[in-house]
Amino acid sequence: MTNQTCAGNTPCTFALEAIAANSVNYYERLADRDGLPYFNVFWTDPAEAAHDWPDFGDVTARQLQGAIMLRHMTGCEAATEKVWYRKLLSYIDPSDGLLYRPETGFSRREADWGDNALTLYALITAYIDKGDPKLRETILKMTEGLLMRVRAGSLPEAWGRGFIIKPLMTCVRVLQCDTALELAKMLIHKVFAEDWTFTPDNTFRQGGHMHSNLRTLVGAADYALYTSDPVLYSRVDALYRYARSEATAFGFIPEVVGRKGDVVACETCALMDYAGLGITLANSGHPEYWGDMERLVRNHLVESQVGDIAWLRSGNSREDTEQFTWRDIGPRLKGAYAGWSSPNHILACKETLHWGGPELRGKARAIQNCCGGSGVHALFIIWKNAASFENDCLSVHMHIDKKLPQAEIRCFQPWQGLLRIHLNKPCSVRARIPDFIPSTEARASVNSVDTAGQVWGNYLDFGHGDAGDILEMRYPLPVTTEEISVGNPGYRWYHYRVTWKGDTVLKMEPVSNDYATGYSEFEKADVPVYYGRDGPSPLYQRGHMLLDAEPKLTSLHLDDTPLNFWRLQG
Numbered sequence: 001m002t003n004q005t006c007a008g009n010t011p012c013t014f015a016l017e018a019i020a021a022n023s024v025n026y027y028e029r030l031a032d033r034d035g036l037p038y039f040n041v042f043w044t045d046p047a048e049a050a051h052d053w054p055d056f057g058d059v060t061a062r063q064l065q066g067a068i069m070l071r072h073m074t075g076c077e078a079a080t081e082k083v084w085y086r087k088l089l090s091y092i093d094p095s096d097g098l099l100y101r102p103e104t105g106f107s108r109r110e111a112d113w114g115d116n117a118l119t120l121y122a123l124i125t126a127y128i129d130k131g132d133p134k135l136r137e138t139i140l141k142m143t144e145g146l147l148m149r150v151r152a153g154s155l156p157e158a159w160g161r162g163f164i165i166k167p168l169m170t171c172v173r174v175l176q177c178d179t180a181l182e183l184a185k186m187l188i189h190k191v192f193a194e195d196w197t198f199t200p201d202n203t204f205r206q207g208g209h210m211h212s213n214l215r216t217l218v219g220a221a222d223y224a225l226y227t228s229d230p231v232l233y234s235r236v237d238a239l240y241r242y243a244r245s246e247a248t249a250f251g252f253i254p255e256v257v258g259r260k261g262d263v264v265a266c267e268t269c270a271l272m273d274y275a276g277l278g279i280t281l282a283n284s285g286h287p288e289y290w291g292d293m294e295r296l297v298r299n300h301l302v303e304s305q306v307g308d309i310a311w312l313r314s315g316n317s318r319e320d321t322e323q324f325t326w327r328d329i330g331p332r333l334k335g336a337y338a339g340w341s342s343p344n345h346i347l348a349c350k351e352t353l354h355w356g357g358p359e360l361r362g363k364a365r366a367i368q369n370c371c372g373g374s375g376v377h378a379l380f381i382i383w384k385n386a387a388s389f390e391n392d393c394l395s396v397h398m399h400i401d402k403k404l405p406q407a408e409i410r411c412f413q414p415w416q417g418l419l420r421i422h423l424n425k426p427c428s429v430r431a432r433i434p435d436f437i438p439s440t441e442a443r444a445s446v447n448s449v450d451t452a453g454q455v456w457g458n459y460l461d462f463g464h465g466d467a468g469d470i471l472e473m474r475y476p477l478p479v480t481t482e483e484i485s486v487g488n489p490g491y492r493w494y495h496y497r498v499t500w501k502g503d504t505v506l507k508m509e510p511v512s513n514d515y516a517t518g519y520s521e522f523e524k525a526d527v528p529v530y531y532g533r534d535g536p537s538p539l540y541q542r543g544h545m546l547l548d549a550e551p552k553l554t555s556l557h558l559d560d561t562p563l564n565f566w567r568l569q570g
């Protein structure tokens, strides 16, 4: 996938709203006639999508939240957004306020903690969007139902216990909900004082699930800021740095820490929470993490969006059944997000599904659609926080295009080392200096006249600007290479030569990784793996970006949305 160019590889500026808009196709088309999304996409012949137990709460909630964020970010409303909203509410039992999966051939009636955590987060997002008082009551009732469950001794399983803290804290901040705060406090205590999710020296225990652990930390950072708990905040920061040590600089982060086999893969859901955590910390005391977030979004996050679908054979001769669809799966998947990417392919391996009835079990998995809502959510987190305006000061944190009421920000990486700000109102202005240059190499100008600018930490302070001013930061854009490896301790490691131009990866060259198979502990057997030259949808096809160019300005959507769960007041 090459998301930093317009059609035909025409150079254009890096605008996240244009990338997110690619997902409208997938949101509208990879659902059944009733609008219900499919969790599974199988690499069968022809490819097929199948309903499964996560569809009712988990997948629908993530996609509803993603669709709301997509609309706020692009102005485009997916036709399925309202359907998902109605569906989600229809599964809520008014007697206890919780969401129940219905009894079907592939799911049994139950109120799952994960489903309810994701539903609560989607509904509070919808509440900020709509302000519907009835929805407020639904949300409050759900928090009461959840607290009653915990008081009755029914806790989520330890690995997923912290998953609901962020949705609860969002209810606390938006609705001043004491019930949510009480439950968040209980769960924080369980996770950090009683469970084994995080070690006392701030690592994930062996086998840690990256998405669950990072989502827990996104919630814990929120809780620590809200309750002014410096010890907890310090632990969250240390755990971010641990997760970062497991990731590559371009944002590949393993789905599971320390798998006992030769498979290592990156889940888009984990990228979402890596972004949520990094941005929360960067906004509150750790601006040194902005560079991590910019490299994540420019590289592995946008590469995780499904573009090339030639590797899946699509048919259209079979009629849909209640559980399956076989029609045009490839074209319907365009704009979805990787469930298990390798550093250089949209899919790392061919593992099969290990649950469900005979109609599901044993089929090769291509995509898991929990990641479909998460991909847009991740883009939204970074888009929303790329620049901010507060106390008459414009701060440009990441070199990503952005349109605020106060300024239009254009960034020309990887085509040129140039950041340009058009001011619409008088204010002071500062912009982050990219990590890859010494601060002395950033040159500032105002209306084409060089100015000294003042370096303060990792920002260049332009001082005061007037409405109509054009402020620029110019800097060299070095091309460098690094050797990296991904893998699991005691098992095979895969090596790559990575070519960077500034913060953008141009090439991801596998170095002697041409293994046809590798050991999967889930399968207890060798499975096909894609870490070498051959495999589905090669990533980082960006060699043409080596040349400098004058990029076309991508059209932008004005950011006037109040949705921001990652810039928090204490």
Ligand SMILES: [Zn+2]
Pocket (backbone or CB within 6 Å): 267, 268, 269, 270, 339, 368, 369, 370, 371, 372, 374
């Ligand atoms: Zn996922």
